[in-house]
Amino acid sequence: MKITLKIWRQSNSSEKGNFQTYSLEDISPDSSFLEVLDLLNVRLEEEGKDPIHFDHDCREGICGTCSLYINGRPHGPSQTTTCQLHMRSFKDGELLWVEPWRAKPFPVIKDLVVDRNSLDRIIQAGGYVSVRTGGVPDANSLPVGQDLAEESMDAASCIGCGACVASCKNASAMLFVAAKVSHLALLPQGKVERQSRVQEMIAQMDKEGFGSCTNTAACEAECPKNISVSHIARLNREFFLAKILPETK
Amino acid sequence: MAVKTPILDAKIPKGTLSEKWSAYKSHAGLVNPANRRKYDIIVVGTGLAGSSAAASLAEMGYNVKSFCFQDSPRRAHSIAAQGGINAAKNYQNDGDSVFRLFYDTIKGGDYRAREANVHRLAELSTHIIDQCVAQGIPFAREYGGLLANRSFGGAQVSRTFYARGQTGQQLLLGAYSALSRQIQLGKVQQFSRHEILDLVIVEGKARGVVVRDLVSGKISSHSAHAVLLCTGGYGNVYFLSTNAMGSNVTACWRAHKKGAFFANPCFTQIHPTCIPVHGDHQSKLTLMSESLRNDGRVWVPKTPALAEKVRKGGLSPEELSEEDRDYFLERRYPAFGNLVPRDVASRNAKYVCDEGKGVGTGLAVFLDFRDAIKRDGEDVIRSKYGNLFDMYQQITGQDPYRVPMNIYPAVHYTMGGLWVDYQLMTTIPGLYALGEANFSDHGANRLGASALMQGLADGYFVIPYTLGDYLSNMPYEKIPTTHPAFQEAEKEVLRDIQKLLQIQGNKSVDYYHKQLGLCMWEYCGMSRTQKGLEKARIRVKELREEFWKNVKVVGKNEDMNLCLEKAGRVADFLELGELMIEDALQREESCGGHFREEYQTPEGEALRNDELFSFVSIWEYGQKKMHKEHLNFEEVKPTQRSYK
Ligand SMILES: Cc1cc2nc3c(=O)[nH]c(=O)nc-3n(C[C@H](O)[C@H](O)[C@H](O)COP(=O)(O)OP(=O)(O)OC[C@H]3O[C@@H](n4cnc5c(N)ncnc54)[C@H](O)[C@@H]3O)c2cc1C
Ligand code: SF4
Ligand code: FES
Numbered sequence: 001m002k003i004t005l006k007i008w009r010q011s012n013s014s015e016k017g018n019f020q021t022y023s024l025e026d027i028s029p030d031s032s033f034l035e036v037l038d039l040l041n042v043r044l045e046e047e048g049k050d051p052i053h054f055d056h057d058c059r060e061g062i063c064g065t066c067s068l069y070i071n072g073r074p075h076g077p078s079q080t081t082t083c084q085l086h087m088r089s090f091k092d093g094e095l096l097w098v099e100p101w102r103a104k105p106f107p108v109i110k111d112l113v114v115d116r117n118s119l120d121r122i123i124q125a126g127g128y129v130s131v132r133t134g135g136v137p138d139a140n141s142l143p144v145g146q147d148l149a150e151e152s153m154d155a156a157s158c159i160g161c162g163a164c165v166a167s168c169k170n171a172s173a174m175l176f177v178a179a180k181v182s183h184l185a186l187l188p189q190g191k192v193e194r195q196s197r198v199q200e201m202i203a204q205m206d207k208e209g210f211g212s213c214t215n216t217a218a219c220e221a222e223c224p225k226n227i228s229v230s231h232i233a234r235l236n237r238e239f240f241l242a243k244i245l246p247e248t249k
Numbered sequence: 250m251a252v253k254t255p256i257l258d259a260k261i262p263k264g265t266l267s268e269k270w271s272a273y274k275s276h277a278g279l280v281n282p283a284n285r286r287k288y289d290i291i292v293v294g295t296g297l298a299g300s301s302a303a304a305s306l307a308e309m310g311y312n313v314k315s316f317c318f319q320d321s322p323r324r325a326h327s328i329a330a331q332g333g334i335n336a337a338k339n340y341q342n343d344g345d346s347v348f349r350l351f352y353d354t355i356k357g358g359d360y361r362a363r364e365a366n367v368h369r370l371a372e373l374s375t376h377i378i379d380q381c382v383a384q385g386i387p388f389a390r391e392y393g394g395l396l397a398n399r400s401f402g403g404a405q406v407s408r409t410f411y412a413r414g415q416t417g418q419q420l421l422l423g424a425y426s427a428l429s430r431q432i433q434l435g436k437v438q439q440f441s442r443h444e445i446l447d448l449v450i451v452e453g454k455a456r457g458v459v460v461r462d463l464v465s466g467k468i469s470s471h472s473a474h475a476v477l478l479c480t481g482g483y484g485n486v487y488f489l490s491t492n493a494m495g496s497n498v499t500a501c502w503r504a505h506k507k508g509a510f511f512a513n514p515c516f517t518q519i520h521p522t523c524i525p526v527h528g529d530h531q532s533k534l535t536l537m538s539e540s541l542r543n544d545g546r547v548w549v550p551k552t553p554a555l556a557e558k559v560r561k562g563g564l565s566p567e568e569l570s571e572e573d574r575d576y577f578l579e580r581r582y583p584a585f586g587n588l589v590p591r592d593v594a595s596r597n598a599k600y601v602c603d604e605g606k607g608v609g610t611g612l613a614v615f616l617d618f619r620d621a622i623k624r625d626g627e628d629v630i631r632s633k634y635g636n637l638f639d640m641y642q643q644i645t646g647q648d649p650y651r652v653p654m655n656i657y658p659a660v661h662y663t664m665g666g667l668w669v670d671y672q673l674m675t676t677i678p679g680l681y682a683l684g685e686a687n688f689s690d691h692g693a694n695r696l697g698a699s700a701l702m703q704g705l706a707d708g709y710f711v712i713p714y715t716l717g718d719y720l721s722n723m724p725y726e727k728i729p730t731t732h733p734a735f736q737e738a739e740k741e742v743l744r745d746i747q748k749l750l751q752i753q754g755n756k757s758v759d760y761y762h763k764q765l766g767l768c769m770w771e772y773c774g775m776s777r778t779q780k781g782l783e784k785a786r787i788r789v790k791e792l793r794e795e796f797w798k799n800v801k802v803v804g805k806n807e808d809m810n811l812c813l814e815k816a817g818r819v820a821d822f823l824e825l826g827e828l829m830i831e832d833a834l835q836r837e838e839s840c841g842g843h844f845r846e847e848y849q850t851p852e853g854e855a856l857r858n859d860e861l862f863s864f865v866s867i868w869e870y871g872q873k874k875m876h877k878e879h880l881n882f883e884e885v886k887p888t889q890r891s892y893k
Contacts, residue, residue, distance in 0.1 A: 030528060042757045046755065057494050061640065064323075115320070116321065117321065117441065123323075127429065131383045139379045139396055146391065
């Protein structure tokens with residue numbers, strides 16, 4: 001198949017970028033979208049031109065590295081990661097606009113590559129159970145109901161890609177934070193620190209300049225891992241409880 | 250072969266096998282808690298091995314600098330592991346024990362692993378699960394709330410713990426959270442988007458690294474009292490593999506060039522259940538977890554004629570009656586059936602395809618869930634493998650609930666790696682290798698769900714002791730990065746980069762990587778012959794020489810430059826490829842994943858030669874000089890592996 005790409009090129013964080021047009025022919029519908037970028041890059045390199053810089057690693061939809069908009073939608077038209085998107089999802093001859101995540105806490109580094117370390121800093125603020133290595137009880141000493149474990153796992157499936165932020169008109173990171181808070185709050189292991197965790201993570205989120213959540217649920221619609229906005233409800237509950245019951249910390 | 254090969258000492262503690270590790274711990278040197286902050290440790294890699302090591306060491310009080318080339322430590326390749334992690338908990342009451350896990354691992358590795366390490370690994374396995382649960386890892390549970398298990402290839406007990414098909418993700422997020430906590434506490438300094446390009450040695454000891462900031466291109470040095478390489482495997486030498494795109498050998502290779510010996514480089518694992526190659530422009534292969542073999546049955550049409558009909562679309566798989574199907578694993582290995590170890594399953598898939606019974610492009614076999622769905626219902630299958638089925642459907646456009654999956658073997662894991670002694674120290678004092686980067690525990694074939702176990706055992710429970718022993722004899726003084734050894738190493742790194750940039754030939758880096766991969770897959774892949782390997786030896790050398798004359802690396806160093814990053818990695822892969830071929834040539838036997846066609850039993854099984862090859866081959870850089878570590882089996886008696 002044939003495809004035309006309008007790709008955002010920006011040489012570094014301080015320079016202004018623009019769209020450049022590339023046409024490709026003989027694309028296999030079984031190729032993934034990123035394989036098409038690989039192909040284009042080989043061509044550019046052989047012509048002595050700078051290849052298109054984009055983030056990717058596992059190509060299995062699990063590392064959360066790939067991150068770009070296709071035609072204005074994070075990760076492209078279907079609810080998967082870009083690396084799991086295949087050309088059969090597009091029409092022959094289609095024109096595709098490809099851009100980096102747009103959000104203030106995700107500054108562009110080059111072309112389609114952005115800096116998402118703000119998400120790491122939110123986890124650093126409290127997204128863990130404070131246990132040390134060794135000296136922990138036997139794994140089966142604390143049974144966890146299957147339903148709870150499954151629900152926790154639903155939340156823990158978040159890959160930290162940032163599509164939720166990229167899809168939100170306020171650039172809110174609520175779905176990402178909610179996923180982590182929910183994952184741990186549901187499990188007995190996470191209960192001990194649940195109040196401080198939620199407060200510290202939210203404080204960090206605000207500090208990073210993420211916007212506030214106005215419940216449009218655009219994030220859920222674009223999240224490649226189907227993280228539900230119900231976790232945001234739990235986050236709000238956790239936050240509220242932490243505020244009114246600080247002394248039980 | 251008249252030259253006498255030097256023998257390496259693995260420093261295995263004395264005593265009976267099951268007491269070695271406790272004996273070691275009781276006598277290892279210690280660093281007093283107040284003095285630990287006087288030591289700086291560099292941990293390269295944030296996969297399971299690196300994150301767990303960095304977090305544990307920081308918690309103990311050491312100052313840790315942690316590096317990864319991804320944009321976040323959470324994205325290391327370990328994140329992609331699907332199926333599970335083994336532990337000898339015997340929660341299922343099905344006869345598991347530390348000894349049995351040890352035994353299965355040694356046998357699965359076709360008696361080419363070091364007994365003492367493997368036993369330690371089996372002992373530590375149970376602590377890993379405790380640790381992970383305490384961190385809040387949402388493992389699969391039974392109705393009563395206790396942990397669930399599944400079985401994996403090469404074992405007759407259920408000892409694999411899992412979190413859906415995302416076990417690696419959950420384990421890594423656990424280790425990453427422990428790491429994040431230490432970053433917050435200021436005990437770990439994290440350097441993401443940084444690549445290690447050289448090791449710095451001062452007075453014979455590893456004392457630091459030279460790194461390139463992948464955003465600015467800036468080259469700088471970091472000094473420490475010890476360096477841990479936790480940089481993963483080198484499966485990408487084959488270009489197409491299930492490894493993440495960035496996985497590479499560079500840090501290990503540069504250390505190898507500085508004197509760290511490389512062990513068993515030709516031991517690679519070809520995983521039986523991957524999505525088959527679809528075309529020339531493919532960049533990556535996708536694994537379908539081995540856990541699928543618990544319920545999926547592997548088969549091909551009984552005759553080449555039937556297979557051809559299926560390939561041409563004249564016959565759909567569902568239309569084939571039982572008599573027209575060859576469940577070749579169940580037929581040949583009734584005891585283990587579809588759960589034979591990976592090397593055996595892969596080789597058999599290749600055989601039936603070579604006989605013309607392959608489906609799809611001809612290089613594929615069926616993995617069929619029809620019977621499991623009939624037996625347990627679609628819901629049960631969905632709850633076990635839902636995300637894997639979805640992934641399969643996304644990639645192939647086919648619905649595995651209705652039609653059998655097409656699968657074929659692909660490069661997956663490398664058992665070889667830097668040689669380490671019992672303490673995980675390489676041949677360079679102060680340089681350690683952990684996780685897939687070392688060679689230590691899996692012999693010639695790794696069992697499923699054992700890499701995650703090894704990475705975490707190394708990082709959480711081994712290195713905190715063995716590193717302390719080394720540091721207890723180490724002065725506190727720090728070496729400034731203005732020291733000539735650092736300056737020299739930096740200059741060398743820059744020189745190599747400039748060299749790559751100046752070639753300005755006319756072939757892309759990918760071109761050379763693909764050519765290398767094709768050659769390695771053909772001649773140093775699932776089955777190997779002397780003739781083929783000799784051909785490959787010439788071809789890879791040619792490729793390497795041509796690369797250095799004709800590759801085109803665009804852009805400059807002082808910038809984010811993907812092309813330059815790849816070029817450095819491919820340059821190292823080209824050298825590694827040659828070494829793998831050399832190693833495969835010298836090993837005139839078949840064992841585990843290393844199958845030399847000349848050495849097989851009449852039934853086509855791997856034929857080991859314990860008399861001549863019961864050793865680890867350990868390579869020095871440059872002159873193709875090989876050292877040996879003899880493998881002594883005290884507890885298990887090597888026999889021909891049988892899964893019948
Ligand atoms: C698809 C897939 C599924 C798997 N499933 C399972 C499973 O179910 N069970 C199981 O036990 N095993 C499984 N494995 C194997 C297992 O995932 C790996 O062996 C294991 O995760 C390796 O962990 P590691 O910590 O050694 O290295 P990795 O996780 O590969 O981490 C390497 C780290 O090193 C860093 N690094 C590398 N080079 C440099 C450099 N030059 N400079 C700076 N940083 C560098 C990287 O950034 C990264 O952080 C699977 C593997 C694959 C490919
Ligand atoms: S919540 Fe979804 S969209 Fe947001 S980071 Fe996690 S996986 Fe990505
Ligand atoms: S590259 Fe890993 S999720 Fe897309």
